[in-house]
Amino acid sequence: MMQADVEAFWANFEQEIGETILSKTMGQHFSSRKSQGEWGLLVLTGSAIRFRPTPGENWFQSLFRMAAPKVPQEPLSDIVLPLAFITAIELPKKRFFDFLFSPPFTVFTLRYRLGEEEKSLLLGADPKSEFFDKLLAELPVLNGT
Secondary structure (H helix, E strand, O other), X not given: OOHHHHHHHHHHHHHHHOOOEEEEEEEEEEOOOOOOOEEEEEEEEOOXXXXXXXXXXXXXXXXXXXXXXXXXXXXXXXXXXXXXXXXXXXXXXXXXXXXXXXXXXXXXXXEEEEXXXXXXXXXXXXXXXXXHHHHHHHXXXXXXX
C-alpha cells in the first residue's frame, strides 16, 4: 500500500464530491445509543460533514480497495449533513474512569434542523485526529457566523 495509492484515493474522493476535504478520519454512525454502529469514513468539507459507510471493511481496506475493487451489490449512500443545518454539537463529559471503560472513539451528537423538524445524528470519531478541532472551527452555530 503506497502513499501514491492513498493520495489517489483522496483525490478521487474529492473529485466525486466536488469539494476539498478539510479533515478525515475513521468513524462510526450509530442509529441509537445502544447500536453497535457501522464503520466508515468521516469526512469534513467547508460545507458539510459526510459519513461514507464501509461495510465489512476496515480503514485500510477501504483506502486500498482500488487495487482490487469489489463492487458491492447495492452501495450504501453517504450521510451528508450541511454544516449550515447544525444547531448544536454535544460532546461527552469527561469522567475519571473514561480511559478504562469508554469506547475508543468519542461518540458525539450533532443536532440539526430539517425544515421545522429538529433531528440528531450520532457519530463517533477518533479523538486523536484533528477532526474535532476542524469541525468546531467550521460550525456556523459555534463561531458566530
